[in-house]
Amino acid sequence: MLAEAGQAGAAVARFLSTNAAAIDALADRLRAAPPAAIVTCARGSSDHAATYGKYVLETALGIPVASAAPSIASVFAAPVAQGAERLVIAMSQSGRSPDLIATVAAHQRAGALVVALVNDAASPLAQMADTLLPLEAGAERSVAATKSCLVAMAGLAALAAAWARDAALAAAVRALPDHLSDAFALDWSAAEAPLVAASSLFVLGRGYGFGIAQEAALKLKETAALHAEAFSAAEVRHGPMTIVRAGFPVLAFATSDAAGDAVRAVAREFAARGAIVRLADAGGGGDLPARATHPAIEPLLMLQSFYRLTNAVALARGLDPDRPPHLSKVTRTL
Template sequence: MTTKMREEIDEIPAAAARLLDTQTDLIRDCANALKKADPKTVVTIARGSSDHAAYFLKYAVELQLGLPVASLGPSLASIYEAPLKLGHAAAFAVSQSGASPDIVAMARGARAGGATTISLVNTIASPLAETADFAVDIMAGPEIAVAATKSFVNSIVAGLAIIAAWSEDKALVQAVDALPEHLQSALALDWSALLEPLREAESLYMLGRGPALAIAAEAALKCKETCELHAEAYSSAEVLHGPVSIVGRDFPVVAFAARDRAEASVAQTISKLAAGNAACFITSDKATGGEKLPFIATGHPITDALALIVPYYGFIESLSRARGFNPDKPVALKKVTETQ
């Protein structure tokens, strides 16, 4: 029987196309408002998979616009009630449900502090949408499986579309427009080489740099959510500063490398780890060690990183079932988590 998670993974390309087809005017309005506001910094507000989407957008903003981006801890508003001075800032709040009280409180606080606020939500009739200056419906459609997949991707697609229009970067605009086709191609990629090494694993590392580090963070979370498998995400540079000491033959390492300036660095790290007998896997042709995982080269370094999550999602759904779990309904989790 096909799981809901698998069905929703298969819907990713169509969901991305639906977003880009229906939200063009609002995306342009968001970009125009950001150009007018001319913020000097950007802040993000999110938790869980949505926070990983915000992490991806952090790199995109910094790379495309040269603006520093910081993640705000929602407890600043919901627990500490600390006012923030954000008169020269833009704020992106990301949430599938738009209902978590702490995310809503922080977005409200950001707007009260003077930030131009944009909410990326999959539930447009929600408190978070009502709180923002602009609320973009990411158009992922109903998502039944507890582990977010298509809503994660569409949150990033929506953010990238805004960033592309804001920066007036034609190459990124074209790359975002081409994403549905590339995501469809990514669905066909086979990552089953990971299945046996991870079926009996107890822990592993997910590596990346730049936008691909956000993908590694999301990948690690999905291991925990769907497989009860401990995984941690690290920069491929940071992992060599201590964490490498516990890597051995029975400790798998999966590296997410995009076709960008960081690819060679990620490949070099994997080559070092593989030489020490670690079970290493990488989405790159540049490593001299480890096993290559297939990837889609989108022609743009930022969208290239996003496409990596699609074959991974297909793999992790299979791994969850192979380890005896139901990926649709992790025992300790529920679909909407409301934190204070």
């Protein structure tokens, strides 16, 4: 896991080089015939990339983005209504989960344009795509996905930048490979001891950072056997914050924008209650170092730093992060 996470910068560079022409052509097509809605289809880490993509695409384009529930097609066999043009973005490391394939097929029959970001370019999902954007992450043998998740996020940011003709975001995406390598070297050991000793914790983000909060919580569950729950810094105020008291661990990701202000505010509030708060803050002043760049790119850099941390936490808790019990690399949900 540690070695594969460290390859993310090179993997993003390959993805951008391989897919530059395809992304530009897709962006031209989508500007000429904008979809009324965007539907994402993914599970696990790929679904957290989709959450990130929702914020990037909606803020850049103003087009609603919703997550498909795969059981609608695979369990209930419900048809998808014909109607306004839809874009379906399917994401998967393996491209072989039956419920994702069934969901994409149902939307395709209803006339949707399908874009697939898949690491296995020979997979059934990849073969179904109208536009295939291979992740180019290389072999990922650890059960816990790392570099493929980061590449999928980078791919969504690259598509949003090209589609919206956002020069600032495009420049930040181009710089991402080098910045990921720098982020992987940052020292987040200040969070290690509280997490090693924890039995439960909250992981907070907002806006562009909410998807990485989800991904961090999943990684702590699957690699370190920690009960971690991800919340938006706004949603945590609606009931869950009652749990936070003295000694309760909180890991928070704050971007340098207004969404990050909300994370910083709730982190201060929890710290005042005596919670053990560790804050990665691209706005400066956090316990964990984080680079300021485009706010939509900062979460990817924080996630890269986090992957090194969670590997260390798992090992310190006596677990093997590469082979979590009861899990397999390809999850074939129906």
